[in-house]
Amino acid sequence: MKGRLVALVGPEQVELHEYDLPEIPPGAALLKVRRANVCGSDLHIWHFLSVAFRDIVMGHEFVAEVAELGEGLTTDSAGQPLKVGDRVAAVYYHTCLKCAACGRGDFSMCSNAVASMGAPPTSPPHFTGAFATHYFLSPGQFFYKVPDEVSDAAVAGANCGLAQMMFSLDKVGVRRGTNVVIQGAGGLGLYAAAVANRSGANVIVVEREPVRIAAARLFGAHHIVDMSELTTVEERTQRILDLTKGIGADAIIEVTGRSEAFAEAIEYARVGASIASVGNLNVGEKFELKFAPAWITRKQLRIVGVLRYDPWYLRDAIQFLADNGDRFPFDALTDRVFTMDEVIEALELSESRIVSRAAIIPV
Numbered sequence: 001m002k003g004r005l006v007a008l009v010g011p012e013q014v015e016l017h018e019y020d021l022p023e024i025p026p027g028a029a030l031l032k033v034r035r036a037n038v039c040g041s042d043l044h045i046w047h048f049l050s051v052a053f054r055d056i057v058m059g060h061e062f063v064a065e066v067a068e069l070g071e072g073l074t075t076d077s078a079g080q081p082l083k084v085g086d087r088v089a090a091v092y093y094h095t096c097l098k099c100a101a102c103g104r105g106d107f108s109m110c111s112n113a114v115a116s117m118g119a120p121p122t123s124p125p126h127f128t129g130a131f132a133t134h135y136f137l138s139p140g141q142f143f144y145k146v147p148d149e150v151s152d153a154a155v156a157g158a159n160c161g162l163a164q165m166m167f168s169l170d171k172v173g174v175r176r177g178t179n180v181v182i183q184g185a186g187g188l189g190l191y192a193a194a195v196a197n198r199s200g201a202n203v204i205v206v207e208r209e210p211v212r213i214a215a216a217r218l219f220g221a222h223h224i225v226d227m228s229e230l231t232t233v234e235e236r237t238q239r240i241l242d243l244t245k246g247i248g249a250d251a252i253i254e255v256t257g258r259s260e261a262f263a264e265a266i267e268y269a270r271v272g273a274s275i276a277s278v279g280n281l282n283v284g285e286k287f288e289l290k291f292a293p294a295w296i297t298r299k300q301l302r303i304v305g306v307l308r309y310d311p312w313y314l315r316d317a318i319q320f321l322a323d324n325g326d327r328f329p330f331d332a333l334t335d336r337v338f339t340m341d342e343v344i345e346a347l348e349l350s351e352s353r354i355v356s357r358a359a360i361i362p363v
C-alpha cells in the first residue's frame with residue numbers, strides 16, 4: 001500500500017510525493033492522519049527560514065488514528081490500552097532519553113528533538129510529517145489516546161499550541177490570583193487565555209484586531225488592552241497598572257512574534273515578575289533595545305524562553321479539552337479546511353491571514 005505526503009523541496013516550494021508505507025518495527029506504529037493544522041512555524045519553515053527543517057515532510061500539528069501497531073506496543077504513553085482505529089495525538093518531536101538535557105529531565109530541550117521531523121522525505125520511513133496520509137510514530141515517541149468527547153477539530157492543535165501554552169503558564173507561575181498579561185490573541189494567545197482563566201488567574205489580553213479581541217473574550221480574557229485605542233506603550237502600561245491595583249503584571253506571555261512586544265513586556269512587569277518569550281522565533285530579526293538592561297536587574301525579572309514542552313503536557317492538554325470543551329469554542333478555531341492537493345493555497349491564505357487557522361484533511 002502507498003501513502004502520500006507533502007515534501008518541502010525549496011523556499012515556498014512543495015511537492016506531493018507517493019511512497020510505499022513503511023514496515024513497522026517493534027515499539028513503533030503507523031498512524032493514519034485525520035487532520036493537520038497549518039501552524040505559524042509551518043509558514044516559517046515553508047519560507048526556508050528554519051535551518052533545521054528544509055528537506056522535510058511538512059506539518060506537525062495533528063490528530064491521527066492507529067493503523068498498525070508494532071510488536072510490543074500495547075498502550076499509549078499514559079498506559080491506556082490501545083487498538084487499531086483508536087484516535088491519538090503524538091508529541092511532534094523526539095525525546096532521545098540519552099542526551100544531557102533528557103538526562104536532566106529537560107525533555108523539551110532534547111538535543112535530538114528534530115531527529116525524526118528533520119528527516120528527508122526520500123528516505124524511509126518517509127512519513128515523518130503531518131501533511132500526509134500517514135505518520136510513522138517512532139519507538140519511544142510520546143503519544144496519547146484522545147477520548148471520544150474531544151473532536152478532531154479541537155484536538156488537532158493540542159500537540160503544539162495548547163500543550164506549549166500550558167507549559168509556558170507553568171513556567172511563569174500562573175495560578176489563582178495571578179495577574180497575567182497575554183500579548184497577542186492568535187491561536188497561542190487564545191489557548192493561553194483559556195488555560196489561565198481556568199487556573200483562576202486575572203487574564204489581560206493585549207491585541208489590536210477586532211476579530212481577535214472578540215475571540216479573546218470567548219476564550220476567557222477578563223480584560224482587553226485594545227492597541228487600536230491605546231496607541232502608545234505608555235498608555236497601555238498605564239492601563240495594565242490600572243487593572244492590577246497599580247502593581248503591574250505578575251506574569252507576561254509574549255505570543256506575538258514581534259520583537260518590540262518583548263520590550264513592552266518589560267514595561268508591564270511588576271518587580272519580580274516572570275516573562276515567557278514564546279512568539280519570537282526568527283533569529284534574523286533585528287531588535288532595537290528600547291529598554292536599559294538595568295531594568296531587568298532593577299525589576300528583578302525572570303525571563304524564560306519556551307520552545308516545545310515537556311511531553312506529558314500533551315496528556316494534560318487533551319484532558320483540558322475533555323474538561324472544558326463546552327466552556328470554550330475550540331472547534332471554531334479552524335476557519336477553513338483544505339485537502340492535501342490544496343496545501344499551497346492553505347499556506348498562502350494562512351500567510352496573508354485571510355484564513356486564521358487552516359486545517360488539512362488528507363484524502
Ligand SMILES: [Zn+2]
Pocket residue numbers: 039040041042060061160161
Ligand atoms: Zn506548531
Ligand SMILES: [Zn+2]
Pocket residue numbers: 095096097098099100101102103109110111112113
Ligand atoms: Zn534527548
